[in-house]
Amino acid sequence: STFLGAAQKLGPDDIDPETIKAAAVTYMEGYLWDEPGAKEAFLKAAKIAHDAGRLVSLTLSDSFCVDRFRDEFRRLARDEVDLLFANEAEILSLYETDVFDDALQQVRKDCKFAALTRSEQGSVIVADGEVHVVDAEPVSKVVDTTGAGDLFAAGFLYGLTRGKDPVTCGRLGALAAAEVISHYGPRPQVSLADLAKQKGLA
Known part of the structure; x- marks a missing residue:
């Protein structure tokens, strides 16, 4: 079970408008929507970000979160979120289907951007109605998947905030996720910037 610690106490007074206005993207965790x-x-x-012309992103975090707050997450995705991150189980739960393509078509209607991860099948990126399939970055052995979703989002957002195209953003996300699943622990053990340069993605 996920333990949120002090993050459970997040409230509106903790929001610093100047920080959000200065950020290209505000990234929100579905785990905190309790x-x-x-x-x-x-x-x-989200209002501060949009009023400042910035983007809002949300990660669904866990299919159990989606099960608890499905209707609220759908409203968020449709009305407040510019970029939705989800793995396959989460997006299937959000739209109450067992068919990935059905969920994909729904998210295309609801979100301008979506990044949907599918483990070894890579990811599917929705950008302005267009769909891009991005291969997973190969790893010799999967050791620990802790942090894979967060690192994918980090790589993706790095690319997005530097004007990269959707496929390059997906490849950066895949590269970061591949590094973190190749060892124990959720933090990279090598420079992701160096890895990106080696792959010609930086």
Whole structure:
């Protein structure tokens, strides 16, 4: 079970408008969508970001979160979120289907951008209605998948905020995720910037 620690106390007073205005993308964790104060904080942050012409992203975090807050997450995805991150189980749960392509067509209607990860099958990127399939980065052995989704999002957002095209963003996400699943622990053990340069993605 995920333990959120002090993050459970997130509330609207914790939102720093100047920080959000200065950020190209505000990244929100679905795990935090539990407490009323956190929900207020999300909506406040999204409004500040959009008023400043910035992007809002949301990761669904866990299919159990989606099961609890499906209708609310759908509204968020449709009304507040520019970029949705989800793995296959999460997006299937969000749209209550067992067919990935059905969920894909739904998210195309709801979100301008979506990055959907499918483990060894790579990822599917939705950008302005277009769909791009990106291969997973090969690894010799999967050791620990902790942090894979967060590292994928980090790589993807790195590319997006530097004006990279959707496929390159997906490849950067795949590269970062591949590094972290090749060892124990959720933090990279080598320079992701160096890896990106080696692959010609930086």
